[in-house]
Amino acid sequence: MAQRRALATYQSLREALGAFAMALCLALAGIGTASADNGASPGLQIEGGTSTQRDNIRNSINLARQPCDLPPFRERRVLRDTEQRAANALRAIGYYDPELALDFERDEDCWSIHITLEPGPPTTVEQVDIQITGAGIGDLGFEAVLSQTTIREGDTLRHDHYEALRNRMTRIAADRGYFDADLHTRRMEVDRDARTATIRLHMETGERYRMGRVHIEQEFLSDAFVQRMIPFEEGDPYSSAQIIALQRNLNDSGYFGGVRVRPEREAADGLNVPIRAELEPRKRHSYEAGIGYSTDIGPRVRLRYEHRYANQLGHRYQAEIEASPVRSGVGYNYEIPLRDPLRERLNLFTTYRTETTDTQESDRFQIGANRVLQRSGGWQTTEGLRYEYENYTAGDDSGRSRLLIPSYRISRMDADDPMTPRRGYRFETTVQGAQEAILSSTSFAQILASGKVVRGIGTGRVLARLEAGFTEVDSVHDLPTSLRFYAGGDASIRGYGYQRVGPRNEDGDVIGGRHKVVGSLEYDYPVVGNWSAAAFVDAGNVVNEWDEFDPVYGVGFGVRWRSPVGPIRVDLAHGPDSDDDFRIHFSMGPDL
Template identity: 40%
Template sequence: MSQGVVRLLLIPFFALAAGVNAAPSLELRGGSDALRDNIQAYLDVGSQSCRLARWHVRALGQELDRKMEEAARALGYYHLQSEKNFTRTEDCWRLQVDLTPGPQVAYEQVTVLLEGEGANNRDLGRARGNGILREGDTLNHGRYESYKSRLLQAADAQGYFDARYRVAEVLVSQERNTARVNLILDTGARYRIGDIRIEHDILSDDLIDRYVTLETGQVYESEDLVKLKSELQSSNYFGSVSVEPQLNALNEDQVPVNIELLGGPKHSYSVGAGYASDIGPRILLGYENRYLNSRGHSLDATVNASEVITTYQVGYSIPMARPAYEVLRLYTGYTQEDINDSVSNRLATGMNYSSWESSEWLNNFGLSYEEEEFRFGDAPATTSELVIPMYSTSYTSSRDVKYPRRGWNLLVRLKGASDAVVSSTDFAQIYSRVKMILPLGEGRLLLRAEGGVTEVDDFSKLPISQRFFAGGDASVRGYDYKTLGPKNADGIVIGGSRLLTASVEYDQKVYGDFSLAAFYDEGTSFNKGYLDPYRGVGVGVRWISPVGPVRADIAKALDGDEGWRLHLSVGPDL
């Protein structure tokens, strides 16, 4: 590289006395932003003294040349030329550098080979071909070193703790402006899980063993340890969880694992408040005894009260065979509901078995006894008794819970009752809801549809809680909560045996975590053979908060005499 030209102004610059807060300054001109930023990071002009002797200027010029060459070569510039000008300022001095970077070196050949037991490991193969180093790309030594480190980290994650580079070189031809990369990683042998030492103080060995699915002799994967730690932390039993391989105690081809669990607070209390246009202001009070006994049984009690719906519930949960994914919950609760001249008081006692088949797929099996007194307007109250078996399954696919650009959710629920088993009426019901998010331009397209069918012997005996209603924040906007559906002779909405709604929405971020939306909703609840859907259209603003989108929508009802309505809601998109 050219040593450049140093033009020294022969003025009393060398004897300049620095001011108290004065410091040298650097100005770089020419080349790319990345090159200038890298050279700026390499040069340490600001720490130099404002008082320079002649010999110091010459030495500084040589040192700057060396550092600029290092900074340029790090980005593939092997032919950098520069011209430097030192000038005096009022209280110090300034260095101005004009850069002529020349051509950038490109990868002519990239060879990365795996040897040893991990030569055919799929995860290592994916890490090797992650595309950071590609033939034809410009040489970047930082990316090269990063690639080497990532590949070694991937080997460690798969249990190849003895992995070493047998060959690691970058061969640069300055004449042809090309580079060849040769990497040969010898993975060595793959380690397996050795002795597993568990320290815990609040739960039984049997329950801990059901959580800890690691087995001595299985191949080591760091992902298994990370997953186990996450499951233990999510259990709410522990205040501190440590799951660590003992890399300083490797024994032949095994790595010991230490698990340390410290019990967390036994009692938990919660107080919350919120607002939604469907139900108005609400408060939430909660209590939980996280471990009643060493078997991990827990007790919870909640009160959720709003202007129109109040629920009291007590639950008792029992961890099952796969405690991180299976739980049996026994519960009893009382719900009071008074919406649009529809009044319901319901006592429900039952059990629910939840099983996560994966992080996306949840199955629920339930059985409940429900006694409900309900009435519409001033009509006499009706009392129903139902024994309801229930099954539901839901699947959610999304990479970003907070603001997904792509994803979908499906929920299907089946339930019913028979007058042959205590119940006051026969009914069978299926309900399904699907949500989908797709990228569209700079924004997102949000689609939603739901449908339900109930077959019942005597609809008048079906309680309010088992009927379908439409309208509201999460249904057809522009209409009040549960105001769409069949009406009785007094004009009171009494719900239907069928449900069908759909929504199309587009939103786009406009500033930070704020986005604007436009939407069209349509649907209603109805009875067999008669469908007269209602339509709503509107716009809204969203704030992408840590707990999910906070939505404020202004919607216009296109049917009936509802007019405009404000909808406020909080919750995930899927």
């Protein structure tokens, strides 16, 4: 024991003396350990090989941590380390016998290493031996590994592809509930002389676990209601994708401010894995206030209140007030989740709106119900029935209407950004009508379709928009103004006033029409920061008979600012048939 302690003491003293001697030599030679003050750093030049080989070597060698004033006695060590790293980098992509020539070169500022590379012949994959045994035989996840592996016989060997395949098999086993899986054979066998390699991965999966009971920890909603958001049944094969889907469903429901879902493998009952969902409620009440402005309706104030869970069945309601010089109103909506609370709901609503423009006046009251269903593929359908009463005036045309209107709407939107997409579209079609014999003052049928597409071209974007409407009615005078078509304004044909395009009466007043087609083509391109410029052409018209259709045009340019609350647009437009030489249009809101 004493001899061992003496030896340890001797070795410590030897190391300390060696470090002191090194420091003394550096001090006497006037050599520091920091990089040169001129900001230079060591360089690396590589000649020969392919770009992939050179890049892999560069990614493996870091000379920046070495000082420019590297002591001469350390040059050999740095060269040896660089050569070893370069060889390992080539070996990782299948080149086991490269020829490397390294030169150490100094200049006034710093130094560099020059590598001349001859990679030699590659090592190729001779055999890929992947075997799955156990209950996982035939599982789609493992079948995909067998049929879609990134390693093929005849490929150049790559260590990263082998490691990725090995990790993929392990991950699939965990994701699909083979918790007892054993990757008992995992070898990459390389024959240096023959320059061939064999990949062997053999896995015994064991039994697949199943989804156990979901334990929901929350107190403000009915457990039966929350259970309807679970996308799987107890006893289904285990899948981490289903766990993620449950987490997403609970987050998307709008009821919870905090969601934590976790499987409890340690508490498994046989092969059944219980799942725990810990839920925190969102604030019960929500208040919103907003202001806006557009040249169509002027300044606008909006107040909104939402009660996010009115009872344990997940019912909620919203109330809203909007006021502007042109259009004002109040509305109330009561929402009842149906069989699938995430994709199906019943909205009971009532609204009152008054509108006064240069072309018409309207006071309208509505009450009705909508069944909203989120379908597969992103489509949403709305089946509605409403009763509405309206007092209206358009030119010298005044009246009162009472209509019971069934309707059907289908819509879809997809975008890579909710506010300013570079790629996206929106589509919507509504069919509605009324029958005079059923609680209505007139009969009509109407179809309205609209769509908008955004596509990036170069650094800019193209925005295309189209709206088309058709109405079957004995006379446009039988329709209230809210169901007539108008054109002109910020979101219609720029260069013309709001609702200033359409059929006119004998006094020249626009009174609206039965049919409408309006389109727009715009290109905007970035200028600086969040600012962009745009050029556009709008066209279309509103008519009572299709043979009267003669489009009017608006052209112009504008600026766009991507503000924190969404795009803000200012346009200067000219309409050849407009009463104004130019009109300024100001609007804000998402592009789709």
